[in-house]
Every structure is written in structure tokens, then in C-alpha cells.
Amino acid sequence: MFSQRRLGVALYFLLLSLQYVVCIVDPISLTIGAGVGLGAWFGGFGVLKDQTYCRWSECCNERSIKGDIGELRRTLTEKLYGQHIVIQQLISALEAHINPHSSSRKPLVMSFHGTPGTGKNYVADMIAEALYEKGVNSRFIHKYRGRLDFSIDNDVNKYNYRIYSDVTKGINDCPLSLFIFDEVDKMPQGVFESLTSLVDYNGLPDNLSGSKAIFIFISNTAGVQISHQLAKMLKNGAMRENIKLSAFEQVLEKVSYNIEGGLKKAGLIEKHVIDHYLPFLPLEKQHVLKCIAAEFKKWGRDPKEGVIESLLQDVITYDREHGLFATSGCKTIEKKVATEVWIN
Structure with missing residues (x-):
């Protein structure tokens, strides 16, 4: 009885020590895709971690980051109305990005545009639910709101430092982190200048790899222009479901760069690091x-x-x-x- 008790105590403290170690040494190399294994991390230690600490806590591994694009496709098809362009482009972009054979050297950067109520935040939440086991509650999701987080024009330098710090720490914690910036049109000009270099090719410090990270900017900017363009095409006989992204993409980029908000004159646009401008069409x-x-x-x-x-x-x-x-x-x-x- 005595020896069994001593063995139990020893195992208990061993588990505690393992938890302490993996909290500090969280592997940052990640290969993930729907139905694709992560591979060995730090030899046998990665397997040990997966079977101990990560069974109860969220980790940057296949268990916590499911990357289920099939689920996202089903959810978008069933629950998002009037946004065929978004569904087509988003699924393709995410499939290519998280594919383990992808050779991309930069994060995936997308900008969502449209009038209120067209589904921009709804889609961002769907992405979170499909990628992460804990969905919108995952610690690998970092969300910011313009009115709340970046509301004072004179604090732009402070905001730039915060974004730089948050992004580098987030990617260090998990390369496949999701950063969502909502209400971009309510943010001060210049707020994203520190981010420009981070999301460009090989722009992260200290040999960090951010090529699997995802950045989403959400804005009402260009909503009016999207409505005008769509109305014009509908009145000229076009079928809504046949309208292509090309009808809006250049308009979104131009308006974003010139209208007041966080993307005005932004280096993100000048250096062409935004991969996709997605129009959320007004609803009928x-x-x-x-x-x-x-x-x-x-x-x-x-x-x-x-x-x-x-x-x-x-x-x-x-x-x-x-x-x-x-x-x-x-x-x-x-x-x-x-x-x-x-x-x-």
C-alpha cells in the first residue's frame, strides 16, 4: 500500500512538471490540413504532450485546430444568404492556405467589405468554428474592435506597438493564429503600419514563421459602392448569381485606400499584402x-x-x-x- 501511494504521488508530480514544461516550450512548427496529421514534434516529447497536457488544455496541434474546411463549406452554403462570391472565394482561399503542401511564404490576408447586416462578422465566426475545436472561444483567435480598441486618433503609435506585440506573441504561441480586426472604418489612419512588415514575406522577427496565420479586416467601407455596382448590373439584365468578384475587387481596393479609416493610405494596400478583397453584396x-x-x-x-x-x-x-x-x-x-x- 505504501509503495503504491508513493508511486501515485510521483506520477502526480511528474504530470505537473510536464504541464509546466509544455506551457513554456510550446512548439511553434505546425503542419495542418483537413485530414492531415501534424507529424512528430520534438521527437517523442510531442507525442507525450499530446497524450497528457493537451488532452485537457487547448494546444497548437491537430486536436485543437481541426481545420475542417468541409464543415465551413456546409455552414456557408446552408446559412449564408446572397453571398455566392464570398462562398466561392473564401473556401478556395482557405483550402489553399492550410494545405500542408502549400509553399506560401506569407499569411493569408483578407478584407471583408459591405453594408451592415450582410454577414461579415457572421462569416468570421463561421471560420473560427470550422478551424478551431473551441471555435470563437479559442485562445488562438485575437479579435479587435475599432470603437473599443483603437478609438483615439492621437494614440496611433501606441496602437501600432500593441498590434506588433500581440501579433508576434500570438504567432509564437501558435503559427495558425487568426487575427480579426472589426470596424476598420472606425479606426484611425495609420493604425496598421507596424502590421505591414509582419504580414509581408518573411517579415516576422526572431525567425518566427507566420506563413500559416490568417488576418481578416472587416469594414463597412465601400458598402455604398458595392450597392451601386450591383444595382447597375442587375438593371442591365445580369443574374445576381452569375456576377464575378472581378466586378468589385478594384473598386474595393481603391475606396479602402482613399476613404477615412484604418486602411486609408495604408502600407498594407500599397505593398499589396492583402490577398483578397471580398464584397458582401447588399441583401434583397x-x-x-x-x-x-x-x-x-x-x-x-x-x-x-x-x-x-x-x-x-x-x-x-x-x-x-x-x-x-x-x-x-x-x-x-x-x-x-x-x-x-x-x-x-
């Missing part, structure tokens, strides 16, 4: 109808006759210039449907 009535139906489905309810049409009248205000697009998209649908469910 047919898309808002799908949003309403999806919300009722979440509650397990079939709406009574006339309820959806009544909700449409409450939530849809069409843009004044074209009379085609819902000005708030699906932004207020969730709360409106929830209220309707509880009333009835």
Missing part, C-alpha cells in the same frame, strides 16, 4: 425572407400565416436610390423573431 427581400425562416427554425416554430410578411414590413427599409436592397440586411432579424416567438 428574398434573402431577408430566408433569414426570418432560419430564425424561426432555430426556435423550432412554424410561423403563423402572415407573420413573416408582417415582420418583413417591420425590418425592411429599402435603399432610397435603388429601392432594391434592405438597408440593415438581416441585422435585426434575430431579436425581432425572438420577440415574436415569446409573444405567441
Whole structure:
């Protein structure tokens, strides 16, 4: 009995010491892809870590970073309405980026543009849920909001230092980290200058490899221009589902560079380190109808006759210039449907 107790105590302290070590020495070499193994880390130690500490804690490994692009494709197809360009481009970009055979030497950098309620943050959350086992709660996701984190024009130098520090620490912690900058149009000009060199080719210090990191910028910038371009094409007889990215990409880059906000005159644009400018098209009535139906489905309810049409009248205000697009998209649908469910 005595010897068994001593053995148990010894094993307990051994496990504690292993946890301490792996917290400090977290491997930063990462090879990941859907259905592809990570390979050995530090010889047998990586296997030991996976079977001990990482069984209970989130680690930069295959268990915690699932990289399930198939899940993302299904979720986008089922739950994102009116954004065929985003679905096509996003899936291809992410598949190529996390592929273990990719030879890219820089992070994946994407900029999401569109009017409110078109799904920009919704898609960013979908990406997080598909890539990480803990989804939006993963410690490998770093999210910033313009109004909250970078609101004072005179503090640009401080913000640049913070971004530089956060990004280098985040990538050191895990190469496949996700950095999301929301409300970029509300940030002061110049806030991303320290980031430019970090996301460029071989731009990280201390031999860090950031080629598997992902950066997403989210903005309402160019939403008006997207609406104008789409309305023009629809009125000329184009089918919405046949419209290509090429109809918007140069407009998004030009407007982002010239309009007030975090990307104005930014080195990120001048040095062409943003890989994809993705337009989130304004939503039409047919898309808002799908949003309403999806919300009722979440509650397990079939709406009574006339309820959806009544909700449409409450939530849809069409843009004044074209009379085609819902000005708030699906932004207020969730709360409106929830209220309707509880009333009835």
C-alpha cells in the first residue's frame, strides 16, 4: 500500500512538471490540413504532450485546430444568404492556405467589405468554428474592435506597438493564429503600419514563421459602392448569381485606400499584402425572407400565416436610390423573431 501511494504521488508530480514544461516550450512548427496529421514534434516529447497536457488544455496541434474546411463549406452554403462570391472565394482561399503542401511564404490576408447586416462578422465566426475545436472561444483567435480598441486618433503609435506585440506573441504561441480586426472604418489612419512588415514575406522577427496565420479586416467601407455596382448590373439584365468578384475587387481596393479609416493610405494596400478583397453584396427581400425562416427554425416554430410578411414590413427599409436592397440586411432579424416567438 505504501509503495503504491508513493508511486501515485510521483506520477502526480511528474504530470505537473510536464504541464509546466509544455506551457513554456510550446512548439511553434505546425503542419495542418483537413485530414492531415501534424507529424512528430520534438521527437517523442510531442507525442507525450499530446497524450497528457493537451488532452485537457487547448494546444497548437491537430486536436485543437481541426481545420475542417468541409464543415465551413456546409455552414456557408446552408446559412449564408446572397453571398455566392464570398462562398466561392473564401473556401478556395482557405483550402489553399492550410494545405500542408502549400509553399506560401506569407499569411493569408483578407478584407471583408459591405453594408451592415450582410454577414461579415457572421462569416468570421463561421471560420473560427470550422478551424478551431473551441471555435470563437479559442485562445488562438485575437479579435479587435475599432470603437473599443483603437478609438483615439492621437494614440496611433501606441496602437501600432500593441498590434506588433500581440501579433508576434500570438504567432509564437501558435503559427495558425487568426487575427480579426472589426470596424476598420472606425479606426484611425495609420493604425496598421507596424502590421505591414509582419504580414509581408518573411517579415516576422526572431525567425518566427507566420506563413500559416490568417488576418481578416472587416469594414463597412465601400458598402455604398458595392450597392451601386450591383444595382447597375442587375438593371442591365445580369443574374445576381452569375456576377464575378472581378466586378468589385478594384473598386474595393481603391475606396479602402482613399476613404477615412484604418486602411486609408495604408502600407498594407500599397505593398499589396492583402490577398483578397471580398464584397458582401447588399441583401434583397428574398434573402431577408430566408433569414426570418432560419430564425424561426432555430426556435423550432412554424410561423403563423402572415407573420413573416408582417415582420418583413417591420425590418425592411429599402435603399432610397435603388429601392432594391434592405438597408440593415438581416441585422435585426434575430431579436425581432425572438420577440415574436415569446409573444405567441
